[in-house]
Amino acid sequence: MVSRADLHCHSTFSDGRLTPTELVDLAYHNGVRILSLTDHDIVDGLPEAFEAAERYADFTLIPGIEMSTDVPGNEVHILGHFIDWHNPAFLDRLSHLQESRLNRARLMVEKLQQLNKPVSWERVQFFAGEGAVGRPHIALALMEARHVSSVNEAFDLYLSRNGPAYVPRDRLGPEEVISLLVDVGGMATLAHPRELLAAGGLENLLESLRAAGLTGIEVYYQDYLPEEIDTFRDLASRYGLIPLGGSDYHGLGGPQQREPGDIPLPIEPVQKLLALAEERGALDRARIAHSR
Numbered sequence: 001m002v003s004r005a006d007l008h009c010h011s012t013f014s015d016g017r018l019t020p021t022e023l024v025d026l027a028y029h030n031g032v033r034i035l036s037l038t039d040h041d042i043v044d045g046l047p048e049a050f051e052a053a054e055r056y057a058d059f060t061l062i063p064g065i066e067m068s069t070d071v072p073g074n075e076v077h078i079l080g081h082f083i084d085w086h087n088p089a090f091l092d093r094l095s096h097l098q099e100s101r102l103n104r105a106r107l108m109v110e111k112l113q114q115l116n117k118p119v120s121w122e123r124v125q126f127f128a129g130e131g132a133v134g135r136p137h138i139a140l141a142l143m144e145a146r147h148v149s150s151v152n153e154a155f156d157l158y159l160s161r162n163g164p165a166y167v168p169r170d171r172l173g174p175e176e177v178i179s180l181l182v183d184v185g186g187m188a189t190l191a192h193p194r195e196l197l198a199a200g201g202l203e204n205l206l207e208s209l210r211a212a213g214l215t216g217i218e219v220y221y222q223d224y225l226p227e228e229i230d231t232f233r234d235l236a237s238r239y240g241l242i243p244l245g246g247s248d249y250h251g252l253g254g255p256q257q258r259e260p261g262d263i264p265l266p267i268e269p270v271q272k273l274l275a276l277a278e279e280r281g282a283l284d285r286a287r288i289a290h291s292r
């Protein structure tokens with residue numbers, strides 16, 4: 001079943017394979033009429049996405065972002081929709097985050113040098129492309145330099161949490177990120193909760209995120225099974241959250257990949273999100289098609 005809406009997609013500005021223009025075109029072609037581009041910790045793909053969206057009269061584009069945060073033992077991703085992505089303080093915060101990620105990657109490259117497994121910083125950056133530099137790119141450089149034979153081996157031997165080249169990230173809690181998003185008029189949604197449910201403590205987390213201003217939870221996501229969808233829809237209604245969803249399309253293949261719009265997201269919760277945006281005076285940040 002193809003949904004008319006997809007609120008979670010990536011482009012080349014983070015770790016997706018398609019440019020924002022190609023993504024908008026593919027989504028439109030698939031029948032999506034309400035799309036949000038939600039690259040990881042970056043909004044730089046939005047101008048191109050808006051330009052591409054202009055070519056379709058009946059297409060709504062919502063400015064978005066997906067931010068990585070940490071809780072003990074797990075990573076929590078928060079989507080922000082309808083953010084004021086021109087806000088200087090917000091942009092400043094994003095560039096600081098990017099800087100700390102760069103520093104972390106450089107430190108790991110230095111550690112590898114000390115371990116006699118040198119990789120060049122240029123190659124690491126090459127593998128990252130326009131996206132944020134991270135451990136997967138260092139792993140690819142290690143493979144290219146023939147220090148390891150696979151990305152998994154690079155993680156096992158050097159880059160995993162207990163590996164000799166590992167450097168911890170600056171931790172950012174999900175509550176902090178939610179207030180950051182709410183401060184720029186965004187609506188915050190908890191992304192792909194399956195792993196969090198499996199790890200336990202999801203309800204406590206929802207309680208605390210709700211208090212911090214969370215308004216949505218991803219219920220219709222990629223390969224989520226009908227019974228999982230039921231579980232998360234129940235949680236959404238219990239915590240007063242809008243049951244949203246997206247394909248999290250990256251274009252990199254894999255068995256869990258779904259095309260933009262290839263998720264059973266009904267239109268009603270999306271309209272709820274739009275209504276909330278209108279209530280908060282954020283609706284005009286999206287490119288709204290009149291025939292939505």
Ligand SMILES: [Zn+2]
Nearest residue numbers: 066077191192
């Ligand atoms: Zn994510």
Ligand SMILES: [Zn+2]
Nearest residue numbers: 008010066248
């Ligand atoms: Zn994502």
